[in-house]
Amino acid sequence: MNKKIASEFAIGVVVLIALVFGIIFWFGGQKAQTPTIPANTLPDVVSVPVQEKTISPTECVKNNGASDYFSKNDLTYWDETGKEITFSDVCLDSNRLQEYLCSNSKEYSTTQFDCPRGCSNGKCNRYIKVIYPNGGEIFRIGSVRTIKWKAEGVSRVHIFIHDTSLKNQTGFNYIIQDNGTLDAGTGEYNWIIDKRVLPTSKKNNAYKVQVISDEDPEVNDYSDNNFSIKNYNVCKDSDGDDQYKSGCVQYADNENQGSSCDTCSGNYLNEQICRNDKLEEKQYYCELGCEYEGKCKKP
Ligand SMILES: [Ca+2]
Ligand SMILES: [Ca+2]
Numbered sequence: 036m037n038k039k040i041a042s043e044f045a046i047g048v049v050v051l052i053a054l055v056f057g058i059i060f061w062f063g064g065q066k067a068q069t070p071t072i073p074a075n076t077l078p079d080v081v082s083v084p085v086q087e088k089t090i091s092p093t094e095c096v097k098n099n100g101a102s103d104y105f106s107k108n109d110l111t112y113w114d115e116t117g118k119e120i121t122f123s124d125v126c127l128d129s130n131r132l133q134e135y136l137c138s139n140s141k142e143y144s145t146t147q148f149d150c151p152r153g154c155s156n157g158k159c160n161r162y163i164k165v166i167y168p169n170g171g172e173i174f175r176i177g178s179v180r181t182i183k184w185k186a187e188g189v190s191r192v193h194i195f196i197h198d199t200s201l202k203n204q205t206g207f208n209y210i211i212q213d214n215g216t217l218d219a220g221t222g223e224y225n226w227i228i229d230k231r232v233l234p235t236s237k238k239n240n241a242y243k244v245q246v247i248s249d250e251d252p253e254v255n256d257y258s259d260n261n262f263s264i265k266n267y268n269v270c271k272d273s274d275g276d277d278q279y280k281s282g283c284v285q286y287a288d289n290e291n292q293g294s295s296c297d298t299c300s301g302n303y304l305n306e307q308i309c310r311n312d313k314l315e316e317k318q319y320y321c322e323l324g325c326e327y328e329g330k331c332k333k334p
């Protein structure tokens with residue numbers, strides 16, 4: 036075999052090897068190809084919602100503004116992992132409230148508070164309590180008397196007068212002109228007792244005032260017992276002018292109203308009496324001493 040034949044043979048072998056490898060790679064390539072899907076059957080692009088809070092820093096948002104013991108509020112907090120947590124004000128027991136607060140825009144904290152009138156539904160109970168008149172008083176028409184109350188969690192109040200001897204709410208009227216409201220926090224109102232605003236009553240001795248929340252009428256209170264309103268001066272002495280009995284005088288006129296009882300000052304007795312329908316005080320010297328209830332010891 037000469038050189039020319041040998042080189043032609045070598046070229047032939049190289050070409051053959053290349054052909055074989057080419058065929059192998061071609062088949063391999065065919066297998067690796069993914070099946071062709073017609074374009075119109077491709078699924079639509081699905082947009083995945085991006086979590087808004089995915090990383091730190093934490094964040095704190097109070098939904099309903101500042102801390103208020105008389106309303107239940109929520110607080111939204113995102114922790115370091117971006118997890119959203121809602122905290123709500125909660126009653127720990129029948130009196131104790133736990134409030135959630137944002138200490139700043141990133142952190143939250145809690146405070147605890149003893150509700151004066153109990154805790155329910157994540158808030159302190161609002162309340163009104165009538166202090167005066169609370170029953171037993173005698174008022175004179177034309178006099179000025181100070182209605183007093185206590186309120187918590189209430190901003191404005193109405194004041195009504197009821198005649199409890201009349202049924203079906205007929206014996207009821209507004210004490211404040213045109214059913215106006217007052218700042219609940221002042222806790223008192225100087226009432227000019229005008230006959231024209233009194234509910235019609237046969238006896239004039241069965242009145243109660245009611246102080247009622249403007250925002251929530253269910254929050255209200257009445258005088259515990261009835262009081263009287265007279266159109267004349269009143270003076271009643273339970274024992275008369277008797278130095279050996281202790282007693283009290285109940286009185287009402289345009290200037291004053293109340294009750295005053297007999298007392299001792301050393302061996303002297305201060306006897307309360309009525310004169311011309313007015314309260315007066317008389318002094319007796321007790322020979323055998325004055326007893327603490329307000330009467331002279333009997334000989
Ligand atoms: Ca609250
Ligand atoms: Ca007396």
Ligand SMILES: [Ca+2]
Binds near residue numbers: 274275279297306330
């Ligand atoms: Ca007496």
